[in-house]
Amino acid sequence: MIVQKPTTSTNEPSATQAAYTLLRKMILTGELPAGEKLKIEKLRGILGTGASPVREALSLLTSDMLVERIDQKGFRAASASLKNFREILSLRCTMEDMALRQSVERATPDWEESLVLAHHRMQKTDRKENVQGFEEAHKVFHMQLLNNADSPVLLRFCSQLYDLNIRYRYLAAESVDYRKRNTAAEHRSILDAALRGDAEASAEALLDHYKRTGSYLEEALAAL
């Protein structure tokens, strides 16, 4: 028998967890620029916490390839380059292709419903008004597409690569003109193919979506 715990205690995350979440966001959005030295004392100030949680959060962020650690020389935000961007894009294409096919082939009503829901929420969020919110909903939708694949390690890789890619989206944010594109239609066609259980078509639509975005970003990132 399952007994629900009272959970009276405040569910505040630990200082490490809070630091991890905030630093992660700061790196993804570019508030902490790629390649920047991450000094413990400075971050201590920003986060209002001791050195231990900061160090531990930074160590955890190396898992995500968002922070590089050099023994006895501290931490720095992972560097960005056009080459890295291309590698990420290429790997995403092969790995998400794999994951999406598995996911669609194992379709269940529950999964389909959660997918429709994620899509709806993303649709409802206006990118211009609320970039942060849109980016979150966008990630949820894309990960939900893959989520039905029974392969935790693969999904972890995909999630990591997604985040690494997002950083480049923020990097290129100013110069990219999203108005020229119809991403909504692209998302719709991925969703439709997935919902009718067509793994081949959904994978094709997904990769097309990524490659289009890739070309778009490529211009903006040429400076790197």
Add this chain to the structure above:
Amino acid sequence: MIVQKPTTSTNEPSATQAAYTLLRKMILTGELPAGEKLKIEKLRGILGTGASPVREALSLLTSDMLVERIDQKGFRAASASLKNFREILSLRCTMEDMALRQSVERATPDWEESLVLAHHRMQKTDRKENVQGFEEAHKVFHMQLLNNADSPVLLRFCSQLYDLNIRYRYLAAESVDYRKRNTAAEHRSILDAALRGDAEASAEALLDHYKRTGSYLEEALAAL
């Protein structure tokens, strides 16, 4: 001629680094069994260091998926299961296939020489006399095969998956009888194909090697 890095013995590694290396080995070899709770105090005793380096090393090990961290409930060695083993094997096959093809297609004399060298060193090490040494040489050989692929993130994934797989090799160590196999011949045919620049044949030989090993281990791991 390729010269191995002389390991810069002038400066000893930090306590964190030392803890990381040792804990990593202990988890890979099963000295710290899969799923086991990793108590800071206990590890402090083993490593003869403070709590901070231990915590930091454990945080770094989550990068490698060798340690799981649950906020405010500490760390534990990553759990092992037959399902996980199969997933690792499957992912390795697709990702190393990709990496090896890239690597072979970009072949250079330097790379070929380093490959021959890595193979020779592995050959020279007797598995029965020196398991630890053989495992190291074996990893160097396999990673060297892929090393010429110009894709750092892919190589990182392959290295991670390799280590996760090694753990299962140690788990199954007692019950598997390697005498029934001729892994030397398999390694040789991968090497030969790679050296003559035949990406297709080398990839095929590599995957065959992994699948054979997989079938072997599968029996031994049935208990999981």
Add this chain to the structure above:
DNA sequence: GCTCCAAATAATATCGATTTTTATTGACTC
């Protein structure tokens, strides 16, 4: 016997201070 709750215990997480290492500066030599 079973559940619920509170005290006691054990472990994690965090802090502040100290030690160790790296980076920088500036005088000195060639």
Add this chain to the structure above:
DNA sequence: GAGTCAATAAAAATCGATATTATTTGGAGC
């Protein structure tokens, strides 16, 4: 000037102690 080296400054790494949180234990009531 360029290079070397010691002294200084800055930062990272580590320690020991404390605060916080989870887990266990031991009744009291039903």
